[in-house]
Amino acid sequence: MPDKSNYTDELSGVGRLIVQVFLANGAVPIQNATVSITDRNKNLITNLSTDNSGRTPSVDLPAPSARLSLQPGDVKPYSTYNIKVEYPGYYTEEFLNVPVFDGIESIQPVSMEALSENALATDKIIDERPAVQGPFEDKNQLENIGEGEQNA
Amino acid sequence: MPESPIVFTIPENIVVHLGAPTDTTAQNVTVPFVQYIKNVASSEIYPTWPENAIRANVYAQVTYALNRIFTEQYRSKGYNFDITNDTRFDQAYVQGRDIFENVSRIVDELFNDYITKPDSIAPLFARYCSGTTSSCPGGLSQWGTVPLAEEGYTPYRILSSYYGDISLVENAPVDDAGESYPGTPLRIGSTGDDVKRVQLSLNRISNNYPAIPKIPYPDGIFDVITENAVKKFQEIFNLTVDGVVGKATWYKIIFIFNGVRRLAELDAEKVSISALNQQFKRQLSLGDSGNEVRILQYYINFIAEFNDVIPSITPTAEYDEATQNAVRAFQQSVGLAQTGVVDETTWNAIYSSYITKYNALPEDYRAGDSAPYPGDILFLGDSGADVSLIQEYLNFIAQTYTEIPTVSVTGNFDEATQQAVLAYEREFGLPERGYVNLLVWNSIVSTYQSLRAGEQKSFGQNPGYTLTEGR
Numbered sequence: 001m002p003d004k005s006n007y008t009d010e011l012s013g014v015g016r017l018i019v020q021v022f023l024a025n026g027a028v029p030i031q032n033a034t035v036s037i038t039d040r041n042k043n044l045i046t047n048l049s050t051d052n053s054g055r056t057p058s059v060d061l062p063a064p065s066a067r068l069s070l071q072p073g074d075v076k077p078y079s080t081y082n083i084k085v086e087y088p089g090y091y092t093e094e095f096l097n098v099p100v101f102d103g104i105e106s107i108q109p110v111s112m113e114a115l116s117e118n119a120l121a122t123d124k125i126i127d128e129r130p131a132v133q134g135p136f137e138d139k140n141q142l143e144n145i146g147e148g149e150q151n152a
Numbered sequence: 153m154p155e156s157p158i159v160f161t162i163p164e165n166i167v168v169h170l171g172a173p174t175d176t177t178a179q180n181v182t183v184p185f186v187q188y189i190k191n192v193a194s195s196e197i198y199p200t201w202p203e204n205a206i207r208a209n210v211y212a213q214v215t216y217a218l219n220r221i222f223t224e225q226y227r228s229k230g231y232n233f234d235i236t237n238d239t240r241f242d243q244a245y246v247q248g249r250d251i252f253e254n255v256s257r258i259v260d261e262l263f264n265d266y267i268t269k270p271d272s273i274a275p276l277f278a279r280y281c282s283g284t285t286s287s288c289p290g291g292l293s294q295w296g297t298v299p300l301a302e303e304g305y306t307p308y309r310i311l312s313s314y315y316g317d318i319s320l321v322e323n324a325p326v327d328d329a330g331e332s333y334p335g336t337p338l339r340i341g342s343t344g345d346d347v348k349r350v351q352l353s354l355n356r357i358s359n360n361y362p363a364i365p366k367i368p369y370p371d372g373i374f375d376v377i378t379e380n381a382v383k384k385f386q387e388i389f390n391l392t393v394d395g396v397v398g399k400a401t402w403y404k405i406i407f408i409f410n411g412v413r414r415l416a417e418l419d420a421e422k423v424s425i426s427a428l429n430q431q432f433k434r435q436l437s438l439g440d441s442g443n444e445v446r447i448l449q450y451y452i453n454f455i456a457e458f459n460d461v462i463p464s465i466t467p468t469a470e471y472d473e474a475t476q477n478a479v480r481a482f483q484q485s486v487g488l489a490q491t492g493v494v495d496e497t498t499w500n501a502i503y504s505s506y507i508t509k510y511n512a513l514p515e516d517y518r519a520g521d522s523a524p525y526p527g528d529i530l531f532l533g534d535s536g537a538d539v540s541l542i543q544e545y546l547n548f549i550a551q552t553y554t555e556i557p558t559v560s561v562t563g564n565f566d567e568a569t570q571q572a573v574l575a576y577e578r579e580f581g582l583p584e585r586g587y588v589n590l591l592v593w594n595s596i597v598s599t600y601q602s603l604r605a606g607e608q609k610s611f612g613q614n615p616g617y618t619l620t621e622g623r
Contacts, residue, residue, distance in 0.1 A: 017250075023458060023509075023512075023513070024411060024415055024457045024458050025184065025411050025457070025460070026389075026408055026411055027360060027408070027411035027412045027414075027415045027457070028360055028415070028513065028514065029360065029361060030514065031514075051363070052361075052362055052363055053361050053363050053388045055388065066200040069198040069200040069201065070200070070201070070298055071295070071298070072282075072284045072295055077198060077200065078198075089512050090512065095248065095250070098249075098250050099250065101198065101199050101200050101252070102200060103200065104199045104200060104252050104253065104254060105252070105253035105254075106250040106251070106252060106253070107250060107251050107252070107253055107256065107390055108250040109250075109251065111458075113458070113459075114458075114508045114509050114511070114512030115508070115512070116504065116505075116508055117504070117508065132195050132239075132244045132246055133195065134196075134197065134198055135196065135197060135198075135282035135283070135284070135294040135295055136196075136239050136244065136282055
């Protein structure tokens with residue numbers, strides 16, 4: 001696995017982040033969910049609220065320059081942030097290591113899960129950790145269980 | 153070119169195994185196909201790459217997934233999923249990750265386009281690799297697409313340089329999408345049934361998303377009011393905000409509308425389910441049938457709308473393989489033994505999960521008028537409250553769609569009612585049979601609700617017209 005400490009503090013670029021909160025794959029938006037965004041070091045950046053379409057405003061966030069992403073290298077060409085979403089009656093959702101790229105808007109979809117009877121919102125903080133981002137060195141599909149050639 | 157006997161359609165959903173194929177502890181998630189590709193594309197490459205590099209990679213990712221489905225690579229080996237997210241075997245998919253806006257827009261355009269060998273409709277086995285340390289002869293190099301795109305290569309030329317002689321199938325039909333995208337974008341000045349469909353769908357969606365302005369006269373004429381509704385929809389659902397219904401917007405409207413409609417139908421059906429005894433009565437397993445199975449399937453489908461680890465199933469009131477599969481998935485998700493048999497513990501857990509989700513729907517969520525299908529087809533000669541309801545709804549619909557004759561609301565399914573049903577079926581592209589089965593019932597109710605939705609305005613609702621226009 002790639003060394004996970006290869007984040008740069010040279011953040012000359014700017015990306016954006018927006019959070020969308022809903023139920024049932026988007027059929028029902030959640031208004032007035034509380035959304036807090038922290039940086040990699042857990043410093044609070046901002047608190048936001050979702051509108052009647054379930055969306056927060058878009059937030060500008062520092063990111064490494066996009067130039068870093070145009071060839072393979074050790075330094076990660078993105079910065080990461082953490083998102084916490086709370087709404088009464090639902091489990092608190094937490095997303096860690098959300099990648100943000102220079103000049104790109106990241107959209108974090110959040111599907112809320114209703115609390116079971118007598119449960120507390122913090123009982124099950126659901127950690128989503130996108131541990132994968134970008135072309136993978138260990139991908140080798142030729143060693144899979146079959147190549148999928150067909151007779152059509 | 154000779155007609156191919158097989159028509160390959162893009163699936164509505166794909167079932168992803170969150171682990172290596174042989175890892176039986178890993179869960180399966182049922183994900184809408186478009187969402188799956190957006191996730192893969194956001195995971196596999198960098199969104200800052202040149203647009204044509206991203207497009208080439210997305211074509212390969214779509215095609216790879218379709219190939220797995222088309223060849224039944226895993227299902228033919230007895231697995232109950234379409235693809236895995238283990239990158240040694242398949243594509244990266246990270247449950248719950250963020251999606252990049254530009255990638256999302258590109259996938260909305262390309263999700264039903266794919267690569268084939270010339271004169272074939274079968275999706276290519278579009279192998280690819282990163283292109284730094286791993287190599288894949290005959291496959292696409294992800295990093296390699298970047299300098300090619302920078303040199304001005306089109307996506308097709310990039311793909312050809314890796315895969316050789318290929319064709320691109322464009323705008324393949326999509327399962328469960330009803331009407332395919334008409335092929336030309338709908339914009340101000342367009343008219344016809346496709347426009348009408350867009351207008352009715354947006355009105356229905358706007359009940360759940362009140363920021364979308366109502367279209368008071370969904371008459372099939374694409375006017376400024378329609379354009380404003382389209383623009384707001386596009387803004388909310390991360391599409392290019394241009395007020396034009398191209399392929400991406402067309403399918404997004406359908407997908408959101410279907411989700412809204414399914415939830416509303418489940419909500420409406422609660423009335424008839426509530427009338428049945430919901431206590432655990434007896435153990436249910438493969439081969440059983442009856443009301444208890446009907447209730448079970450209802451609960452599962454309701455849960456499935458909120459939890460993509462549970463697949464939705466056809467509610468046949470018979471405990472079939474699909475039902476057993478869904479029960480097992482539920483048992484796994486709550487830590488029960490995956491027996492596929494519904495004993496009292498499993499039944500209570502399913503009910504608890506269902507009622508929790510139902511009760512947690514926000515207060516201002518309105519599913520629309522509760523009008524569940526009575527369960528039996530309504531024919532000429534029938535009578536009762538359900539017939540009256542259909543007559544009332546048809547009359548309301550006839551105010552906008554004047555080709556449909558109005559009828560007396562007698563509660564008797566007479567010749568005049570049959571003519572009205574036939575006219576409705578003709579108007580809305582349904583098989584012209586003159587009776588009201590589940591399909592026709594749901595269509596009439598849905599149209600009625602959409603038209604009513606055009607009139608309804610909740611607090612804070614964008615009314616769809618400015619106060620100075622004097623409407």
